[in-house]
Amino acid sequence: MNTKLLINGKFEEGTSYSENIINPTNGELINAISQASEDQIDKAVQSSKKAFATWSRTTPGERSGLLLKLADKIESNAEEIAKLEALNCGKPYHLVLADELPAIADVFRFFAGACRCMSASPAGEYLEGFTSMIRREPIGVIASIAPWN
Numbered sequence: 001m002n003t004k005l006l007i008n009g010k011f012e013e014g015t016s017y018s019e020n021i022i023n024p025t026n027g028e029l030i031n032a033i034s035q036a037s038e039d040q041i042d043k044a045v046q047s048s049k050k051a052f053a054t055w056s057r058t059t060p061g062e063r064s065g066l067l068l069k070l071a072d073k074i075e076s077n078a079e080e081i082a083k084l085e086a087l088n089c090g091k092p093y094h095l096v097l098a099d100e101l102p103a104i105a106d107v108f109r110f111f112a113g114a115c116r117c118m119s120a121s122p123a124g125e126y127l128e129g130f131t132s133m134i135r136r137e138p139i140g141v142i143a144s145i146a147p148w149n
Contacts, residue, residue, distance in 0.1 A: 008047035056138040067112035
C-alpha cells in the first residue's frame with residue numbers, strides 16, 4: 001500500500017514521526033504511516049499556492065470531470081478499499097462494500113453535478129446607478145482538519 005505523501009505532484013515519504021494503524025479487532029499493526037514534517041507541510045502549502053493560479057481558472061466542467069473520475073476510481077478499487085477500511089475500523093467487509101463505498105462515490109458524483117449549476121442571487125440595482133450581484137470565486141489555499149466520525 002502506498003502511504004507516501006503527495007506534494008507538488010510527487011510522492012515522497014513523510015519525514016516526521018510514524019503513526020501506527022492498529023486493527024481494533026485484534027490489536028495487530030496494519031501499517032505505520034510516516035507523517036509530514038513541518039518543512040513538508042510548508043512545501044505542500046507553497047506548491048498549492050503556486051498551483052492555485054491555474055486551478056482557479058478551471059471551468060466547472062473540468063472540475064466536474066475530475067470529481068467523476070475520482071468516483072469511478074473509488075468504485076473500481078472498492079474491494080481493496082473495503083478490505084483496508086474493514087481492517088482499520090473493525091466494520092464487516094461486506095458492510096463497507098455495500099454501504100460506505102457506494103455512498104462515498106455518490107457524494108463525489110453529487111458534487112460533480114452541483115459544481116456545474118451553482119447559482120447566485122440575480123443581479124440587481126440596490127443603489128441607483130450601481131449593479132450588485134454575488135459572484136463565487138476561489139479565494140485560495142485552505143487547510144481543513146475534519147473529524148473522521
